[in-house]
Amino acid sequence: MxxxxxxxxxxxxxxxxxxxxxxxxxxxxxxxxxxxxxxxxxxxxxxxxxxxxxxxxxxxxxxxxxxxxxxxxxxxxxxxxxxxxxxxxxxxxxxxxxxxxxxxxxxxxxxxxxxxxxxxxxxxxxxxxxxMLMTTSYCADDVTILDMPATPVAVMEHRGDPTRIGETIRRFIAWRKAVGLSPKLSATYNVFHSDPRTTPPADFHLDLCAATDRAIAPNEQGVEAGLIPAGRCAVLRVIGSSDDLEPAALYLYRDWLPASGEEARDFPLYCQRVSFFPDVPEHEVVTDLFLPLR
Structure with missing residues (x-):
């Protein structure tokens, strides 16, 4: 064939x-x-x-x-x-x-x-x-450089085994419901402080974030105020399952960044969850991946 x-x-x-x-x-x-x-x-x-x-x-x-x-x-x-x-x-x-x-x-x-x-x-x-068939190939035209504004966020940390991230997500969803920060009203972000493929499970660190400029009242869930800083970012839109963003991240770091002449800024890779499964079919999920640049 x-x-x-x-x-x-x-x-x-x-x-x-x-x-x-x-x-x-x-x-x-x-x-x-x-x-x-x-x-x-x-x-x-x-x-x-x-x-x-x-x-x-x-x-x-x-x-x-x-x-x-x-x-x-x-x-x-x-x-x-x-x-x-x-x-x-x-x-x-x-x-x-x-x-x-x-x-x-x-x-x-x-x-x-x-x-x-x-x-x-x-x-x-x-x-x-x-x-087998859904692995996406990316090219330089898929990447856009944007000046992102500073985004105040409410942050719930996940620390430990990445296979247990579902527990943290459930707690974060419950907190958002309790304080009225629906994803329809408040953008959802994840900040990737470590790579699950190279970090021991006990040391894995991910932030779950909801955009808000409200004051965060003391709470038992450990949610605190945080900030995604302003700055230039390379943005790559991922359409389809968001279970594994590693191929998109690998493209940005391995292929796009060296060829672009840009340098990464001192802030972790992060993403915005634009739409969610099961609210939309899995192949229609949209996630924007941000690589902070100097």
């Missing part, structure tokens, strides 16, 4: 993954998905499995379960019954059995206190499948 033919083949498979993301509430059988890919329905399931290492049915199940688990953990206003129905289960009991089998917890227990280690392990096949 020539490179061009292979690219066309992968593009057809990419359409399938995007369609699944966009239509998790719909019927996603072989007939529908093979039509999206314009492949024979008699061979599509074998082609999909050969390409991604798991069946269409399992991929769809995992994608629905990932959205369901995010809603349970981070969207408390959505009832467990609604989550079950949206995941394709007609009865909450069937959803509870399937959820417990996959994650080792009932949905109600996961909502109260998620066990993140088996959760991460369960989605390994889904993550691997998505990264």
């Amino acid at each position: 020539t490179k061009t033919a292979l690219e066309r083949y992968h593009a057809r498979m990419q359409r399938v993954l995007d369609y699944i993301d966009q239509h998790l509430d719909s019927e996603l059988g072989l007939t529908t998905l093979s039509g999206v890919a314009a492949f024979s329905k008699h061979h599509f399931h074998r082609q999909f499995t050969a390409t991604f290492g798991l069946s269409v049915h399992r991929y769809v199940q995992l994608a629905r379960m990932k959205r369901a688990s995010y809603r349970l953990a981070f969207r408390s206003s959505t009832s467990i019954i609604e989550v079950a129905m949206d995941a394709g289960y007609e009865a909450p009991e069937a959803f509870a059995r399937a959820f417990r089998q996959r994650f080792g917890q009932l949905p109600s227990a996961f909502r109260k206190s998620p066990d993140w280690e088996p959760w991460l392990a369960a989605f390994g096949p889904l993550t691997n499948a998505r990264t």
